[in-house]
Amino acid sequence: MSNIRAIRGMNDILPGETPYWQFLEQTVSRVLGSYGYAEVRLPVVEQTELFRRSIGEVTDIVEKEMYSFDDRNGESLTLRPEGTAGCVRAAMQHGLLNTVQRLWYAGPMFRYERPQKGRQRQFHQIGVESFGVASADMDAELIVLCARLWRELGIADSVQLQINSIGSPASRRAFRDALVHYLEQHVDALDADSQRRLHSNPLRILDSKNADTQALLDAAPALVDYLDDESRTDFAQLCDLLQAAGVPYVIDTRLVRGLDYYNKTVFEWVTQSLGAQGTVCAGGRYDGLVAQMGGRAVPAVGFAMGMERLVLLLRERGKPRAAAPAAHIYAVAAGRAAQRAALTAVETLRDELPQLVIVQHTGGGSLRSQMKKADKSGARVALIWGEEEVTSASVTVKRLREASGETAGAAQRRVPARELAATLCAEFADGQSDEG
RNA sequence: GUGGCCGUAGCUCAUCAGGUAGAGCACUGGAUUGUGACUCCGGAGGUGGCGGGUUCGAGACCCGUCGGCCACCCCA
Numbered sequence: 001m002s003n004i005r006a007i008r009g010m011n012d013i014l015p016g017e018t019p020y021w022q023f024l025e026q027t028v029s030r031v032l033g034s035y036g037y038a039e040v041r042l043p044v045v046e047q048t049e050l051f052r053r054s055i056g057e058v059t060d061i062v063e064k065e066m067y068s069f070d071d072r073n074g075e076s077l078t079l080r081p082e083g084t085a086g087c088v089r090a091a092m093q094h095g096l097l098n099t100v101q102r103l104w105y106a107g108p109m110f111r112y113e114r115p116q117k118g119r120q121r122q123f124h125q126i127g128v129e130s131f132g133v134a135s136a137d138m139d140a141e142l143i144v145l146c147a148r149l150w151r152e153l154g155i156a157d158s159v160q161l162q163i164n165s166i167g168s169p170a171s172r173r174a175f176r177d178a179l180v181h182y183l184e185q186h187v188d189a190l191d192a193d194s195q196r197r198l199h200s201n202p203l204r205i206l207d208s209k210n211a212d213t214q215a216l217l218d219a220a221p222a223l224v225d226y227l228d229d230e231s232r233t234d235f236a237q238l239c240d241l242l243q244a245a246g247v248p249y250v251i252d253t254r255l256v257r258g259l260d261y262y263n264k265t266v267f268e269w270v271t272q273s274l275g276a277q278g279t280v281c282a283g284g285r286y287d288g289l290v291a292q293m294g295g296r297a298v299p300a301v302g303f304a305m306g307m308e309r310l311v312l313l314l315r316e317r318g319k320p321r322a323a324a325p326a327a328h329i330y331a332v333a334a335g336r337a338a339q340r341a342a343l344t345a346v347e348t349l350r351d352e353l354p355q356l357v358i359v360q361h362t363g364g365g366s367l368r369s370q371m372k373k374a375d376k377s378g379a380r381v382a383l384i385w386g387e388e389e390v391t392s393a394s395v396t397v398k399r400l401r402e403a404s405g406e407t408a409g410a411a412q413r414r415v416p417a418r419e420l421a422a423t424l425c426a427e428f429a430d431g432q433s434d435e436g
Numbered sequence: 437g438u439g440g441c442c443g444u445a446g447c448u449c450a451u452c453a454g455g456u457a458g459a460g461c462a463c464u465g466g467a468u469u470g471u472g473a474c475u476c477c478g479g480a481g482g483u484g485g486c487g488g489g490u491u492c493g494a495g496a497c498c499c500g501u502c503g504g505c506c507a508c509c510c511c512a
Contacts, residue, residue: 008503060510064437082512109512114437116506125512193509209508258511268512279512306512334470367470375472386470400472412471 009113009121020311025106027152028126028305035145037102037128042086044108048076054085054289056260058200065111079110082259083127084286084302091131092295100132106307118277118309128283129302131290136234139265139285139301140241146269146281146303147247155313159280161247163267164255165235166203167227169288172263175226176202182220189216206254217254224253231264238265261286265301273316274309281305327359328428330374330400331383334367338385345385345395345417352421356428375400381427383420393417397427 006012013021029039048068055062067079080086083105091097106126113119128145130138143161150156166172180202187195191210198205206223208214227235242249249267257266266284274280283303290298329349333342346360359377361370367386374382384396397420398412415423 005503065510111511113510114508115504116508119511123512127512204510276507277511282512304512309512330472332471366465368468368472369465371470371472373472382472384471388470396471398471 007121009115011120011122017311020314021307024153024307024310024314028104028106028149031145031149031152032104032128035102035141037104040087040090040103040105042080042083042090042105042107044080044110045077046080046086046089048078050085050089051078051081054088054259054261054293055082059258059260061111061259065113067110067112081111082109083107083125083304084129084259084261084289087127087129087302088289088293088300091129092290092293097131097290097295097298100130102128102130104128116277117275118306118312120308124307125304126307127302127304129300131298131300133301134287134299136237136265137241139234139238139267140245142283142301142303143238143242143249143267144245144247147245150269153310153314154317155310158271158273158313158316159269160271161242161249161267161269162252162255163238163242163249163265164223164252165227165231165264166223166256166262166266166284167231168263171226171228171231172203172223175221175223178221178226179203179205183216186216189213203256204258206256222253223256234264257282257284261289261292263287267303271309271313274312277309279306280309280313326357326378328356328379329358329381329383329424330377330379331358331360331385332367332370332374333361333385334370335387335390337390338387341390341417342383342385345420346383349421349424353424353428356424381424389414395420397423399427 032039048066051066052062057063061081066081068076069078071077087103087105091101091103096103104127107124108122109125110122112121115121128142130142143163147156147161150159167175180198183190183194183198183202183205187198189212190198190205191208191213194205194208194210194213205213206217208217239249239251252268255266255268262284264285264287267282268279269281270278271280272278281303283301285299285301287297287299290296290300331342331346333339342360346358349356349358359379361373365373367384371382380399380401382398382400384398386396389395392414394414394416396412396414
């Protein structure tokens with residue numbers, strides 16, 4: 001085996017996997033489309049500055065996880081670590097923000113992290129962003145949309161919704177100061193990671209996994225008590241709408257988000273069945289980001305789903321509905337003349353019966369070995385061309401998966417070439433095209 | 437960046453007190469010079485992740501390194 005391997009944390013998605021991805025992509029595209037969201041396709045590379053300014057200088061992503069490099073002209077570029085920044089940039093650049101915009105995108109993101117279950121260096125997200133609506137009914141729309149998506153994907157039982165409000169920047173600042181003030185008096189009781197975060201990113205201490213730290217937080221100032229009136233009423237409205245829509249949720253007052261641009265509503269869909277990386281979808285409001293990037297003040301909400309994590313859930317739930325189609329027909333030919341006849345006949349067949357999956361044997365070999373391939377392809381019918389068929393302008397049609405009990409005589413017959421399409425049409429008329 | 441576990445054929449794994457590797461599946465040829473599945477016979481495929489050390493001798497022991505998995509951190 002060659003020394004050249006895929007980069008750590010950047011995985012190949014092989015034929016056994018792609019049906020799950022296709023099912024996911026098709027379902028997402030359909031559901032989002034039905035809510036009036038339009039797909040955008042954005043560059044994978046952006047100016048490094050874009051991410052520094054939007055995600056936040058002191059976040060782990062910007063500090064140590066970005067794949068950055070200098071372009072040939074010396075400009076610093078970065079493989080996007082998340083999608084929102086680029087989406088905002090594109091919307092601003094092309095003047096899409098004069099009206100309400102509902103957008104979505106899907107694609108690879110890059111973060112230099114240690115791989116583990118549900119986490120890799122190149123991973124894929126589906127992002128959904130809404131611009132221009134400040135009220136909580138928009139937040140509700142996004143969450144309800146998620147809930148529908150989980151139902152369509154068949155994983156609704158596996159995920160749980162957690163929501164919170166982190167308030168306006170001003171109220172969060174006030175809370176932050178109070179929290180730091182409180183924790184500074186208990187520094188020694190904090191775990192090492194939380195001590196480090198105390199001044200860099202104190203809000204993150206709230207969702208520390210350390211039990212002692214969590215105990216300490218019980219007596220700490222609570223984010224809820226610092227919320228501004230607007231955040232409070234908007235959050236109440238969101239809860240009310242979710243209730244009306246029948247979407248269950250739990251309020252997690254310690255839920256915060258890692259990226260700087262969030263405000264007000266934040267939410268996460270989490271699962272128990274993915275190990276330590278249980279967040280399958282997360283997002284929130286980011287009303288200040290567009291202005292911060294130099295645009296008008298445009299309110300926005302959005303979220304991102306981790307496709308690898310969703311695929312893991314789909315796999316747990318068994319076969320996807322959009323499986324790769326097994327071959328219906330395998331075409332076999334012995335000899336040069338037969339090969340010519342087979343190729344042209346099969347091409348004609350594809351014109352006449354485009355819904356059939358026809359695999360044409362290539363690579364020669366004995367008829368026997370070709371038939372072995374036919375069997376392994378999973379095809380229900382083999383078409384056989386040999387000398388006799390060529391001279392008599394006919395084809396042998398052989399059933400490979402005869403239901404037990406049927407007469408052996410029906411298993412194989414020779415039909416005139418011009419009747420082939422009609423014969424196969426009848427053969428597959430039951431509509432049961434295939435089963436993996 | 438830190439920690440734990442692991443690294444033998446394409447895949448799943450085995451072997452032994454340290455004495456130059458084996459099975460199943462998959463692949464392939466044949467048993468039927470025009471026909472698959474079941475069965476039978478044969479074949480190919482491994483520098484035992486890589487490098488060093490101990491030893492008369494190492495896949496098995498030691499060290500290093502690379503890679504994988506999981507966890508911390510962080511996040512989708």
